[in-house]
Amino acid sequence: MADDDSQDRSHERPSTLRELRAAGWVSRPIKQEIREHAIAKIAAGEPLFEGVSGYENTVMPQLENAVLAGHDVIFLGERGQAKTRMIRSLTGLLDEWMPIVAGSEINDDPYHPVSRHALDLLAEQGEDTPIDWVHRDRRYGEKLATPDTSIADLIGEVDPIKVAEGRYLSDELTLHYGLVPRTNRGIFAMNELPDLAERIQVGLLNVLEERDIQVRGYKIRLPLDVVLMASANPEDYTNRGRMITPLKDRFGSQIRTHYPLDVPTEVEIMKQEAVPLAASSPDGDVSVSVPEYLGDVIATFSHLARASNQVNQRSGVSVRLSVSNFEALSANALRRGLKSGERNVVARIDDLGALPASSQGKIEIESLEEGREGLILDTLIKGAVLTVFKDAVDPAQTRAVVDAFEEGVIAHTGEDVSSTDLAALVEQVDALRGPVMALTGGDESPAAIASAVEFVLEGLHLSKRLNKDASGASATYRGRV
Structure with missing residues (x-):
């Protein structure tokens, strides 16, 4: 007006x-x-x-x-x-x-x-x-x-x-x-x-x-x-x-017209359109940030869905899917921060569990079997994480990490695991410091380090280099031997 x-x-x-x-x-x-x-x-x-x-x-x-x-x-x-x-x-x-x-x-x-x-x-x-x-x-x-x-x-x-x-x-x-x-x-x-x-x-x-x-x-x-x-x-x-x-x-x-031709463009649109999330609690304001690699995961998920023969391509996979998923990821991180008392929350792999709820109404799955929608979405999410992990993390930096886990290191993750506890894994496994610092860009806050640690562990699991035992929102990573 x-x-x-x-x-x-x-x-x-x-x-x-x-x-x-x-x-x-x-x-x-x-x-x-x-x-x-x-x-x-x-x-x-x-x-x-x-x-x-x-x-x-x-x-x-x-x-x-x-x-x-x-x-x-x-x-x-x-x-x-x-x-x-x-x-x-x-x-x-x-x-x-x-x-x-x-x-x-x-x-x-x-x-x-x-x-x-x-x-x-x-x-x-x-x-x-x-x-x-x-x-x-x-x-x-x-x-x-x-x-x-x-x-x-x-x-x-x-x-x-x-x-x-x-x-x-x-x-x-x-x-x-x-x-x-x-x-x-x-x-x-x-x-x-x-x-x-x-x-x-x-x-x-x-x-x-x-x-x-x-x-x-x-x-x-x-x-x-x-x-x-x-x-x-x-x-x-x-x-x-x-x-x-x-x-x-x-x-x-x-x-x-067409959908974004590459992931960086999709990320740019996603961040432009998504509603920023923050909240005030009795203990103070809570802010949420999404690291670049998880933003890439959200955008890559949409690109993989557009290429999947299990998704109805005639109805399309809108950029709104990326925007909604980015907001759902941020919202889950915000909820986790409100529960844990963290003030500066960084989204992490745990928060990807919110994506199916924000995706199912925007993707038409072509499946003859009832109830396979969740499995197909989970496969697409894992594929997105693995794709971004391979691009973002140097394999040479993870060999010593895998060796440490094969020697008996065990890591626990989940919504109930604090950022401080997850970040402490870097002190326990010194080989994690290289890939983690590369992902955080030098940010040494516990929340940023915890997010990067979890991303590296999940990427190694999806690369079949670590075992993962999942139970609800919690998971345990260990060596494959």
């Missing part, structure tokens, strides 16, 4: 048509308006909008081309690929404020009015016609396509109350405008477009292409100025034939 300063300056903007002309305001089509702002950003080396990562060399160049060409755009991609976020962010390419004929429901251009209300008002008051100003945030309309979406929702319907007030059905003023006309001179987005019934698609095409409205048997010419943006699942759009061909042809650009 508009900021307070903009609201305070509202009295400085022209309030009548005469003042608007005197101020030198120029009317231009919505696509030209967006194009001009895009040109300025591209020339300055700035992105079209902030907050979307991983598309710099793939999606963004295509979107810039579409905007410069003045195209309507449809984004094709699975869920959680920032399609709606990009569409909503395009409002940043609009003028901050736009003049309209006062009282207009469809943002009538004061120089080129189209509604009966605006035409009558200009005929009556001429240059004294009052002007209102609309902020760019209000020039965006959005609808999720559902089977029950109606013509009334998108285009309009006769308002029985206006008829009851004495107007004739043939009077255009009896019409209650739908979402598309109300987004005149703005951006209208239709999410999951193929789910729109074919007869509604025809009605939408009629407004956008033929520039007229047909409601209850009478016809109104309504030359709307709208940028149409849409999103769809590729399978629905390309294979099932659920789009009428003329409407599909209406889009000048079709842009494929």
